[in-house]
Structures are given as structure tokens and as C-alpha cells.
Amino acid sequence: MTEETSRKTRPETLTVGIAGSRLTTTQREVPANDPPPLPPNSDLHVVGKRVPRIDGARIVTGAARYTADIRLPGMLYARMITSPHPHARIASIDTAAAAACPGVRAVHVLDRYEKDPIVRYAGQPVAAVAAVSQAAADEAARLVRIAWEPLPFVVDVESARAADAPLVYPPNPDDKVPRKGNVRGPVKRGPRGKPAGDALDALANSPVVVDHTYRTQVQTHATLETHGVVADWQPGSAIVYASTQATVAFRDELAEVFGIPKARIRIITEYMGGGFGSKLGMGPYGVLALHLSKKAGRPVRLMLDRREEQRCTGNRPSSVQHLRLGATRDGKLTAIHLSSYGTGGVGGGAGSAGPAQNMYDCPNVETEEADVFTHAGPSAAMRAPGHPQGCFALEQSIDAVAEKLGIDPLRLRDLNDSNAARREERRIGAEMIGWSARHKPGADKGTIRRGIGAAQSIWYRFVRLDSACEVRLDREGSVEIVSAVQDIGTGIRTVLAQVVAEELGIDPRGVIVRIGDTSFPAGPSSGGSLTTGSITPPARNAAHGVRTQLLEVAAPLLKADPAHLDLREGRVVVKSDPSRSISLREAAAKIGPDQIAVRARRSEDYGTPPLPPGQTSGMGLEIYGGVQFAQVAVDTGTGAIKVERVVAVHDCARPMNPLTIESQIKGGIIQGISYALFEDRTLDANAGLMVNPNLEMYKIAGSRETPVIDVHLLEEYIGRTSTDAGGIGEPATIPTAAAVANAVHNALGVRMLELPMTPDRVLSALRTVRS
Amino acid sequence: MDRFEYVSATTVAEALAQLGEGRQVKAGGIDLLDRMKEGLSSPKRIVNIRTISELDGVEIDASGLTIGPTTTLATVAAHEPLRDSYRAIADAARAAATPQIRNVATAGGNLLQRPRCWYFRERDFDCLRKGGQGCFAQDGANRYHAIFGNDLCAMVHPSDLAVPLTAFDAVLDLTSAKGTRKVPISTFYVGPETDPTRETDLHRDELLTAIRVPAPPPGTRSAYFKQKEKESADWPLAGVAVALQISSGVVQRASVVLGAVAATPWRSKPAEAALTGRAIDEAAARRAAAAAVADAKPLAWNGYKVAVLETIIRRTILEAAS
Numbered sequence A: 001m002t003e004e005t006s007r008k009t010r011p012e013t014l015t016v017g018i019a020g021s022r023l024t025t026t027q028r029e030v031p032a033n034d035p036p037p038l039p040p041n042s043d044l045h046v047v048g049k050r051v052p053r054i055d056g057a058r059i060v061t062g063a064a065r066y067t068a069d070i071r072l073p074g075m076l077y078a079r080m081i082t083s084p085h086p087h088a089r090i091a092s093i094d095t096a097a098a099a100a101c102p103g104v105r106a107v108h109v110l111d112r113y114e115k116d117p118i119v120r121y122a123g124q125p126v127a128a129v130a131a132v133s134q135a136a137a138d139e140a141a142r143l144v145r146i147a148w149e150p151l152p153f154v155v156d157v158e159s160a161r162a163a164d165a166p167l168v169y170p171p172n173p174d175d176k177v178p179r180k181g182n183v184r185g186p187v188k189r190g191p192r193g194k195p196a197g198d199a200l201d202a203l204a205n206s207p208v209v210v211d212h213t214y215r216t217q218v219q220t221h222a223t224l225e226t227h228g229v230v231a232d233w234q235p236g237s238a239i240v241y242a243s244t245q246a247t248v249a250f251r252d253e254l255a256e257v258f259g260i261p262k263a264r265i266r267i268i269t270e271y272m273g274g275g276f277g278s279k280l281g282m283g284p285y286g287v288l289a290l291h292l293s294k295k296a297g298r299p300v301r302l303m304l305d306r307r308e309e310q311r312c313t314g315n316r317p318s319s320v321q322h323l324r325l326g327a328t329r330d331g332k333l334t335a336i337h338l339s340s341y342g343t344g345g346v347g348g349g350a351g352s353a354g355p356a357q358n359m360y361d362c363p364n365v366e367t368e369e370a371d372v373f374t375h376a377g378p379s380a381a382m383r384a385p386g387h388p389q390g391c392f393a394l395e396q397s398i399d400a401v402a403e404k405l406g407i408d409p410l411r412l413r414d415l416n417d418s419n420a421a422r423r424e425e426r427r428i429g430a431e432m433i434g435w436s437a438r439h440k441p442g443a444d445k446g447t448i449r450r451g452i453g454a455a456q457s458i459w460y461r462f463v464r465l466d467s468a469c470e471v472r473l474d475r476e477g478s479v480e481i482v483s484a485v486q487d488i489g490t491g492i493r494t495v496l497a498q499v500v501a502e503e504l505g506i507d508p509r510g511v512i513v514r515i516g517d518t519s520f521p522a523g524p525s526s527g528g529s530l531t532t533g534s535i536t537p538p539a540r541n542a543a544h545g546v547r548t549q550l551l552e553v554a555a556p557l558l559k560a561d562p563a564h565l566d567l568r569e570g571r572v573v574v575k576s577d578p579s580r581s582i583s584l585r586e587a588a589a590k591i592g593p594d595q596i597a598v599r600a601r602r603s604e605d606y607g608t609p610p611l612p613p614g615q616t617s618g619m620g621l622e623i624y625g626g627v628q629f630a631q632v633a634v635d636t637g638t639g640a641i642k643v644e645r646v647v648a649v650h651d652c653a654r655p656m657n658p659l660t661i662e663s664q665i666k667g668g669i670i671q672g673i674s675y676a677l678f679e680d681r682t683l684d685a686n687a688g689l690m691v692n693p694n695l696e697m698y699k700i701a702g703s704r705e706t707p708v709i710d711v712h713l714l715e716e717y718i719g720r721t722s723t724d725a726g727g728i729g730e731p732a733t734i735p736t737a738a739a740v741a742n743a744v745h746n747a748l749g750v751r752m753l754e755l756p757m758t759p760d761r762v763l764s765a766l767r768t769v770r771s
Numbered sequence B: 001m002d003r004f005e006y007v008s009a010t011t012v013a014e015a016l017a018q019l020g021e022g023r024q025v026k027a028g029g030i031d032l033l034d035r036m037k038e039g040l041s042s043p044k045r046i047v048n049i050r051t052i053s054e055l056d057g058v059e060i061d062a063s064g065l066t067i068g069p070t071t072t073l074a075t076v077a078a079h080e081p082l083r084d085s086y087r088a089i090a091d092a093a094r095a096a097a098t099p100q101i102r103n104v105a106t107a108g109g110n111l112l113q114r115p116r117c118w119y120f121r122e123r124d125f126d127c128l129r130k131g132g133q134g135c136f137a138q139d140g141a142n143r144y145h146a147i148f149g150n151d152l153c154a155m156v157h158p159s160d161l162a163v164p165l166t167a168f169d170a171v172l173d174l175t176s177a178k179g180t181r182k183v184p185i186s187t188f189y190v191g192p193e194t195d196p197t198r199e200t201d202l203h204r205d206e207l208l209t210a211i212r213v214p215a216p217p218p219g220t221r222s223a224y225f226k227q228k229e230k231e232s233a234d235w236p237l238a239g240v241a242v243a244l245q246i247s248s249g250v251v252q253r254a255s256v257v258l259g260a261v262a263a264t265p266w267r268s269k270p271a272e273a274a275l276t277g278r279a280i281d282e283a284a285a286r287r288a289a290a291a292a293v294a295d296a297k298p299l300a301w302n303g304y305k306v307a308v309l310e311t312i313i314r315r316t317i318l319e320a321a322s
């Protein structure tokens, strides 16, 4: 087994630019052990092709095993005990009756309550019981007696900002970001860091100013598979089947909490039913399940029910964004100033300034973001944290500047956004949707009014060096790739098979992909749209290593120099004389004692300053993004918005598999429409309780809310890794709500400043234009 | 969910013998099981009536329409002869829930389902309907709540089917060991002022055994429309059933019943009066719709429902007459 870790480099010529528009080459230093650059997709056989998911049949026939499907011998079932109060002190906990219940094998109370006996939101996990059946666990959970002393609470973001509001957290002088009452911050920032120029001064001197306040709601992740684990404690070690988007991070957290070596822990996630950012950690459920298993000496299954899922596993924070844009009369942005706050309940991360900071070229940019703590369920990273919110505001205000100046909104973007991909996306999308036939805002008159709007997204290139895999070829000719990386549902399993298949000249369906298991080489977390960009380069590097060794084995058999051999269609072929060939199987049979196995780790981005020593993750130079166009029909009698069509033009560096990418984009758009029109975590302010912790009254777009979606993918080469892959999951959902809002404005001539755009809000917006 | 026993009855008499304290009838079970899972109901014994063949089926003759209570919503929705003269009823069945639910849910169960108010369904709220102190919706999250008759309890009646059945003056057969009562649907549903812990006049020892709709006068046309927030699987923001008997171009008799706006299906006498004796045109429909909503009393967050309702009343009157 060899690990390629050399720091030596060699110069290479790499293709860069947009296929079909402008492709050029550039010279960059490439790690000496990296394979030669991959040519553009048009010259490849498997990568970049529409390869159906290799596990699709297993998933749709129910054969794929999700965490929720795991049943181990002797397995117990657990149920959590959660707080019914939004804020309370736990005076005492009596678990005796629960423990004595028939079938109960273990009860565990989270030890954090010994230090801090306070619950801060309704639904907060406190304890759990494990029993021989789910029914017995449910029954016992009701018998855990907790003496609560209810405390004053606040769940409404405006009330929570008041000086006399009940405090979520006691004052803490050590806070990194100063907090006053429940308000943390504001933190001032600008483009990729510090504020640029003087935004306030520039605003005061701008001939055109657009000044709006936007509001967005709290959205829950609502993953199809709820959070949960099957935890199997074994003395000094543990195996945990987890619905997680980060097997390695889960393992590391478990090691820390339970004080056992990482190497003694195995996390397994063969298939998982969605995370959207909410499954990056172990969570109190994971901790509870493993404690129960440790106490009972048996495996424990703890899957959350939908009510628990909606209340305690995470959410996208709300936002209130006061956004001011300044521009010159000829449409150049002079200032962007955003002042925002929002609540992620007991969690932070309510900022929304990413788009305002980084989307447009503007000399004066300042953002101030604050978190407001409330007695509500915790925030968690959710598909492009902050960006759909920020985009909803920024992209509407950009349109408003254009309208004020009488400039086409796409033209205004051309004037202020020098990104070549974005410019091309605007051009292509405009043609696809029929932008030139777009009428003036509010020009449509009937009962049903139609409109078209556009909005764009940006997202970042995250680099994770702790991404590794191993590719193996055994003497029977079986090809296998293994990595701890998990498939969150995006199809990375298929893409890995493609990369290996391309390198070894075989059918991707013939590649065995074993992933989602921490006993394999480390894989990255699936968050930040970085999975494909992180794990495909080492996959290719390892496969290339196998290829090199295989050709050396085959060379004597074909009496040729390895350099003159190629792998195609399952055969080793002499390039100059394809009639001379042997099958890959025949060649593999001659492999030394057992197999060829090559392990590789992701290299640094080519031509980019290396990450600081010791750091394994950072940001690349490129920005990904996309432009979406929505066509809506608004019923002015009922206020109902129907999204009829969305055109989405996106870039994600080299498209590895257009099918899986299109799935990501369509899913992003549907989730974006759902955010734009329906989803709304609703709390009763008097009781501090969620009233829609289900999928019935927490409304999510369904099949009939799904518009016609036309996707166009840019094929953009950036020359940064051996596969040159990027990411798509997040940019795909960022601009949708903003595009819908701009389309509604085009239909009605009125701006929707608040999400979701419900009939209620549409009808009141219409009243403002009528009067 | 607690432990329970399960028995299947094959005749009405068998089922009646099983009724009593701690017993719950199960038809499709969609509503009952939901409530059991949420901890709102814990029957000791469930009496399944899907196995009683005499309660299943649709019959139409000169005297009217009879829907057996265990007929599924899917069957009612797809019944062609029923659609001819009782279109609003078929449309309402088709508009309810999802295809999967309609294949299981029964007409009787739909009429007898418990409130869908989120305060009722969420176990941590001890509301008036559950024997508690008050209505949380009145000064709470009430965007989907009642705009009529909402001063004690602001729930809206959840059934789509009950709305056109009220417009068609349906009569329900309620059978106990003592015999069968025939109760007009208009008095079957009771408002919170009568008793906030129940929505109907069904007694504990009774089964709903038939839904009877008298044959409408010749020339009657009907329509049902339900405005939802989203098209897939959603409850109504407001619904309306209109039945019009028109002869010589003039409305002889009008029925306008509103759904999802009050604790019971809500007959709009003002709208009916505005239509009776007139020809139907845009102006007449508009006047009737305005009359229907004139005395609406929205709460803090559901004022928009008045406008939505007014729009769909106007449209449905025109649709019924077309």
C-alpha cells in the first residue's frame, strides 16, 4: 500500500474557461504524484456523462439499507424525554418508575443538566429510556417524572431584543462576540472579511438609493429520514449506525464525549435520507443512545419521531434585513450596506450577509449582523447558511435599483458583476425563458397576472484536504473503491464509480463502491457543497496509481512498454495496435500475491497558496453560482402564487455527472419554492410552543407545486485538481425565492418584502398598489 | 400509543353491541390512528366497521342518494351517476386529502373526524375542546382559523364533504340498539356554545349508518370549490358549496354553504337571499359574495380569509350556474 504525499511538483498545462464560449490553457505547478490533467468532458468516456445512479434500483425498490432499517440481534428501542416548557429549571428527575417498567433495560439522563439544570426550548432532549420494544420505551418515557420550575420565556424575535426580555443565556464576559441581553453582535464585515470603503458615506453621496427592510421566516430541515442512530457499545469500543452527513466528524465527537480512541469507533452510514446541514454532529440523541447501549450492554435504536425532528434537530434562522444600495445614474453600484438580525432560537448563525458582501463589484460594502437568542429550537447549518435569506433581499433590491434607473435588471447585473460564468448564465437563461418578451412591472392586467424574474447565487469553493480513499484491484479483476465519505443523497457513490471507471477503462456499474464507514480512509463531511470537489481528486489519483501498476503487470504479457498501453472497455490495449490486447481480468490474474491497492489523499488546489501548516480545510479562489429565472402566475382574487416555470443556469466547475447535478438543481429549486411560498416554523408566542411540528401543517411543496424546470449546466474548467470538480448542492437553492419574488414583482408591480409569500401577504401587497 | 384490543364487526348489530365506554369505532382509521399516535385518544378497544358490508356503497334512485358510511372518498369522487346530479359532493370528495388517503378514508369518518386545529392536535395545549380552560387560537397563531362564530373556539370544521352535504340538506341515520334517528346534517353539527368537547350530535352508543341526500328539485346545479394554500395535499383556507335550482333563467332556490370558516359548515343565509329570485350574472355573484362575508369577524391573523372566501364564493356561484 502506498500513500502519495510528496510535496514535489511539476509544471502542467491545464484547460481553463467555459466550454462552448472560451477555453484556453494555463500553466500551473501540480503535485508530482498527481496524474496528468483530465481532458475536457468531450474527450472522456464516463466522467461528465449522464450515468444513472448505480444504486438507483436499490433505493427505489427498498433494498437500500438506511439507518432506520437497521435491526441488530438483541437490539433495544429508545424514546427521548424532552422538555414541554420553553424555559424551565429542572428541580428533580425521578426515573425509578420508568426503570421499573416491564421491558425497560436502561434509562439515561444527559449529564449536562447536573451543571446547568435549565432547559431553554420546548422539545429539548433531557433523557431517554431503552426497552425491548418501541411501545414499551414509549410507555416508560411517560413515567419519567421531572419536577419543572417554569421560568419566563421569549420566543418572538422583536420581544427578545427588548432590554427587559427574559434572558436565554446568563451574561458571560468571556463571550468572543459581545452580547447585550439576548442580542449578540452586531459584527461588522465586508467582502471576504473587513468592510470595504465607507458604505454609509457613499450612500449619503449616491444619486440613487434603494432602502428596504426584508423579513424571512424560520425554516426546518424536514429531512425525509429523521435523525437517529443504532448504537452498539462494546467494552472500550463502539459501532454506531448513524443517519449522518459526516461519519468522521461524528466519530471524532463520539471519541471526545466518551473518551475512547477514534480507532476503536466505527460509524456506518451506508445510505442516508437527507440532512441539509442538520446532520453534521452527534447530537444529544446520539449521546443518549450510546449511553443507553453502554448501560444495557445491548445495541440501542433511537430514531426521532417527526414531532421531535421538527422541534429539536435544527433550522434555518429567521432574518430581518435592512438593506441599502447606492448607485450612480448610469447604474454602477456605489454602496451596499446591510444591517441584519435574526434568531436561530438557542443557536446562533443568523447572519445573512454573504451575498451582500461577495456577489457584486462595489467599492463600499459594509454589513452588520446580529444573532438574537430566543427560547426556541436550535439553528443548524442549512443548505447555504444565510444565503437564501440574503439573496431574497439583495436580488430584489438590485432589481429595484434597475427599475429606478429604467435599466434592464440583467443589464444592471452585467454592469456590476464581472464574473464570466455569471454573465454567460444570464445570457443563456434570458434566452431560454424569453426575457426579451418580459413586460413592464405590473403591466399584466387580468385576474391572473404573470411575470418573469431572475436572481443569481454565489457560493464558495471549500477545500478539504482530509479527504482520502483507496482503490483496489484484486486478482479476479474486481475493482473496489473505499472511503469513509458518505452519500447524503446527492449520488457521490455513482460519481466515484465513474472516476475509477474512467481511469481503468471499465463500466462504472462494475465498480464496487464501499463508502460511509469510518474504518475506511477518512472522507469529508458533506456540507458546504464540497463532497465531489474533495473526494473525486483522491479517487482519481488512487485509480491512476492502480492503473500504472496494472500496466506494469500487463506490459510483459503484451511484450510492450507500459507507456504504450491503454485501458479501454475492460481490456489492456496496445495503443499503436489495438488488435494486441488482453482482458483486464487476464492481466489482473498476474498481480503479485493478492491485490493492487493505492491510497490517496486530496492535494492542495493547483496554483493556489497552500493552506497554513496543520490546517486541513480552507477556501479556494473560485466562486460558484448560478442564475435562475422564474415565471409565476398570481391569482389576484385569492393571493395564490403558482410558479409555472424555472430556468436554472448553473456552474460547478467540471460537471462530473449531469444527471446527478440536475437532480441537485431540481431539488434545490423545489426546496427554494417551498421556502418562498409555504414553509414556516410557527411558534405560539404565549405558550412558547411550536404549533406545526409535523409535515401536515408545516407545509412543504409537493408534486403539484413543482414547476417545469429547465436546467442548463455550464461546463467550466478551473484547473485546480486532478478532476477539476466543484459543487452544486447549495448554489442550487440560493436564488430561487429571490427569483420568484422578482417574478411576482414583475407580475403585480409590488415588492414582496416578507417570506413566505402567502396569500395573506400577496393580498395585502396588492391593497397597497390599489390604494 | 397505548395497548388496545381490536374487534371486527360484520353486522351493525354486532358493532352496536360493542359500543360503550372506552370503545372507539374505526372506519378507515385515518383520523382515529392519528389521534392515538398523538396521544389524544386511547381507546381500550377498537371496533372495526370496515368489515360490515351493508354500510358500504352508493345508491341512487328517484328519492335521492344514499352513501353508506364506509364508502371510501375515492369511490364517492369517481362515482359517475353521483357526479351527474350531485356534482358538488363528488368534487368535495375528490378535493379532500391525498389519493392515498382517499383510498382508505371513508365518507362517514370524514364527517366524524375531530378538529384539525393545531392547538387541538398538539398535546401540550389543554384547550377547550379537550376539556381545558380556553381557546389558544383566539390570541395565538390563528392564520387558518374561523372568521365566523369564533368567540368561544376558533376551530374550523375540517370536513370538505360536510359542506356540499349541508348544501344538499343531507339527513344522517344514527342507529343505536334502541333504533334509528334521522337527523338533518344542519343540526347534527353543533357549535362550541352547545358543548365545546364535541362537534356532533352523535351519541356514544350510536353508529352513523347512512348518509341520505334527498333528490334535488329538477334544474339543480351545484359546484364545490376549495382554496388551498398549496395544491398538493392541503386543507382548505376556505371552501364553498353552491347548489342552485334555476328555472326560466331565475334562481328559485339557492344553497350557499361555507367551509373551513367556522366550527361547523356555515350556511350563508345572506348569500342565499341575494341570489334567490335573480338571474345569475357576475354582478349577482359579486353581491351575494359580498353579502356572505359582510358579518365575518376575523381574528388578528386571518383577515385575508375574508377576501379569499369572497372571491371563491363569487367564482363558485358562476361555476355552478354555468
Ligand SMILES: Cc1cc2nc3c(=O)[nH]c(=O)nc-3n(C[C@H](O)[C@H](O)[C@H](O)COP(=O)(O)OP(=O)(O)OC[C@H]3O[C@@H](n4cnc5c(N)ncnc54)[C@H](O)[C@@H]3O)c2cc1C
Residues within 6 Å of the ligand: A696, B024, B025, B026, B027, B028, B029, B030, B031, B032, B033, B034, B049, B069, B070, B095, B096, B097, B098, B101, B104, B105, B106, B107, B108, B109, B110, B111, B112, B113, B114, B158, B159, B160, B161, B206, B207, B208, B209, B233, B234, B235, B236
Ligand atoms: C394528511 C391529511 C390530509 C387531509 N386532508 C383533508 C382534506 O383536505 N379534507 C378533508 O375533508 N379531510 C382531510 N383529511 C381527513 C381525512 O379525510 C379523514 O381523516 C378521513 O376521511 C377519516 O375517515 P376514516 O374512515 O379514516 O375515519 P376514522 O379515523 O376511522 O374515523 C373518524 C372518527 O369517526 C368515527 N366513526 C367513523 N365512522 C363512524 C360511523 N359509521 N359511526 C360512528 N362513528 C364513526 C370514529 O370513531 C372516529 O372517531 C386529511 C387527513 C390527513 C391525514
